Amino acid sequence: MQTIRVALAQMAPALGQLEANLSRHHELLEQARGEGADLVVFPELGLTGYLLQDLAGEVAMRLDDPRLAGLTAATEGLSAVVSFVEESADHRLFIAAALLEDGRLAHVHRKLFLPTYGLFDERRFFAAGDVLRAVPSRLGVGVGLAICEDFWHLSVPQILALDGAQILINVSSSPGRDLAATNEVGLGT
Template sequence: MTPTTLRIALAQIAPRLGQLEANLDRHLELLEAARAQGAGLVVFPELGLTGYLLQDLAAEVALRLDDPRLGRLVAATGDLSAVVSFVEESADHRIFIAAALVEDGRIVHVHRKCYLPTYGLFDERRFFAAGDAIRAVPSGLGVGVGLAICEDFWHLAVPALLALDGAQLLINVSSSPGRDLAASHEVGLGTAASWRTLMRTYAQLTTSFVVYCNRVGVDESISFWGGSEVIAPSGTPVFSAPFYDEGLYGVEIDLADVRRERIALPLLRDERPELVVRELERIIAERAGLAVDATGEVGPEGVDLHAGLGPFGGVRAAARVEGRGR
């Protein structure tokens, strides 16, 4: 064992819908099992303490960060680093899907899910508030950690921001419902094929470890497919848990792989955040109608309004800006 070796325990569990106490007991049990395995980090899935398809139950199982039930779990982590996920109620009574990094018996970071899918089989925005922060944090593991929750990873900016902010370990906790069983998919499950593509891509492009913990079990109509994974900074999978099997899966990684990969492939060094911000500011202004869009689609006002405008012919744009002052 070199000092850079980290043993990760992936708790691929089947939370009981709405049964906070039962799920809490299961977490405590698996924390002990992970400790016995010699794990340094144990990761639980999205909403592992409550189950996923809560609907109006969400407010009933929401926890304030000082809730004694959460406190029991936090205290029990001891010398382990752990990622746990639950419904968080803020002081102003907004309800979030949250994941916390817990170390040394205290919560060192809370990530609130920023992207709430509300399409197809998802209805999260109806029941939850969206988080407003994406932060990497230092950890007792000796590397920066970035937390994300499920859909957060279907938005490119999230893994990119976490890596730029200093994460070398990107941890995504999920309650991903398996669907599309077409035999033509690489792994017989469309959802799994898509996720695997994303995680390998993010690991390679951010030259970071990607840790993915997805739940199993059934809430109502939907079944969660598991398939938790750890991907090396080269984009190569280190470990893939089986689909649908509940279990505590141990994976050993060498954190020094991050340095090796980043020296050989200095993608992060070459990132241009100032360029990205400049272009984003332009795009935001154009989408808001505050600048003429030279490259995108015609706005809802149609083509005619543009007629006769010069290249910066900000008649429309200027009118908008003036209009704001009224």
């Protein structure tokens, strides 16, 4: 397997501020491109912020949203995994992660396992995905996407590997103590 340079876009998205977060994604894509990255991975709900609750419908995007198309176009010569609230054709909301490559949307994974414990109440606001697939990528390997809680279930990485994934990418956002902001600890998955 060839060497793949991965950039982790460790950012603290502004809650509900889609335009500001989109702008930051564009900046980080250009920075990663300039530093020779092949793949840029953004956090779970990096385009919207995580604890959205009732804001979810306001920041949801369909896959044909021009803002997502603009971000997709910015991946020419690059692969990126971005995460957002996806609104389906039947108006259900999903926590989604998309593989964007060479200016095209290559794959979308909808979070399968929605936590409902502690401060997590995702099932109240989101629908669960029902498809798990690996996809070929411009990186020359199969890629499997998962989102946070999905990886707590052993079947997910096993199924992705059996489906051809050679790289497993799990995007996650969890409440923390703002350690990343102090530059003492880099947090990434």
